[in-house]
Amino acid sequence: MFKDGVCKIIVMSNQINHSNCELSIVMPCLNEAETLALCIGKAKSFLDNNNVQGEIIVADNGSTDGSQDLAQLHGAQVVNVTEKGYGNALMGGIHAAKGEYVIMGDADDSYDFSKLEYFLEKLRAGFDLVMGNRFSGGIKSGAMPFLHQYLGNPVLSGIGKLFFKSPIGDFHCGLRGFKRESILRLDLHTTGMEFASEMVVKATLHKLRITEVPTILHQDGRSRPPHLQSWRDGWRHLRFLLMYSPRWLFLYPGLALIAIGLFGMVSLLPGPLSIGAVTFDIHTLLLSGTAIVLGVQTLTFAILAKQFAINNKLLPHDSRFISLIDKISMEKMLIIGVLMMLSGIFGIGYSIFFWGTVDFGALVSSYMMRILVPSVTLVAVGFQIIIASFFKGILSLQIR
Secondary structure, eight states: OEETTEEOEEEEOOOOOOTTOOEEEEEEESSOTTTHHHHHHHHHHHHHHTTOOEEEEEEESSOSSSHHHHHHHTTOEEEEEOSOSHHHHHHHHHHHOOSSEEEEOOTTSSSOTTOOHHHHHHHHTTOSEEEEEHHHHOBOTTSSOHHIIIIIHHHHHHHHHHHHOOOOSOTTOSOEEEEHHHHHTTOOOOOSTTHHHHHHHHHHHTTOOEEEEEOOBOOOOOSSOOSOOHHHHHHHHHHHHHHTOHIIIIIHHHHHHHHHHHHHHHHHSSSOEEETTEEEOHHHHHHHHHHHHHHHHHHHHHHHHHHHHHHTTSSOOOHHHHHHHHHSOHHHHHHHHHHHHHHHHHHHHHHHHHHHTTTTOOOOHHHHHHHHHHHHHHHHHHHHHHHHHHHHHHHHHHHO
8 A cells, every 4th residue: 555655565585785776677566477487587587688787676466376486486585465456566566666667567467578778768768657559569369458559548648638638548558658756756546557647647747858768568478367457447546547637537627518508598588599490599598507606516516626636646736727726715705695696686676576466477488588598507606616715715725
């Protein structure tokens, strides 16, 4: 478990001298006895053939097939990480690593650990994160399921590039290298497969130097099914990307709803609007008011979510955003909300007064709805702004 930068790990060492360690090769492991020795052998050959001072760490996540003994037998350092999850295992290995640089990769023989030259070359050139790109390097036949290759990975990587302006074309490549201290400073928290996305997203947001190198993906050498579960883990990646982007999750949808609602409201207040054979009237006016209410609620979520994320260091400091919310004080929001509610209440009161002039009998609905819908919308939006102002005040207390 990770708390305040510390993880619960048990290290079984082969007395490797770490004093001049440049590179740590970290392999997360859960029952990889079929391929682990081969991966360690390839990693050792890379270190030996390129005269690299390094170590090989197997971050074991509770194997029951003897992977731990096998790793030690072949000269690797074993780190037993008790908390389950891909992210937990990797962070356990990264915390235990002694190298200036870390290259991580799956222990299923889908990546060739004997060919890490491009990764180390880029790290030595000053890059903080070097990602493998399987789509530029090549995907061997049977190495990646059809849906992963042509739907899952391209879509999720495309969303990551769009949301965060990341230069990475393959968000989920399991082979990647990085400066250990740079990644530790990101304070990564996710425990499962979404760890791969979190590393890229936070590295991008914190403006680390990032690059890619072509990487070949081979068919893994295991006889059992992979740990990855397509739909569950795909959703966890998508959920993470959405939650780390209040702009795309809340701001843009909120602004779109408000714009659509205001357009409909302004267009229909004077009377029905006909476009060809289609006539828009009070029913569309009601939908427009609903869109405005939902849009304002979503917009306030965008502001509050980003403030919370910055307060808790989930997102990097944004001076422009902080300056903006400082100008929109709690008191200003309260005044705006109260004025909107009073305006709406006045409109509702006028409707009741007008109804009384006809002895509370039947009314022309098209006329009355053009008063009631904007009035009720103002009351709802004003109330939302009032409660949002108090919530903003609570979040500001955390800053002080």
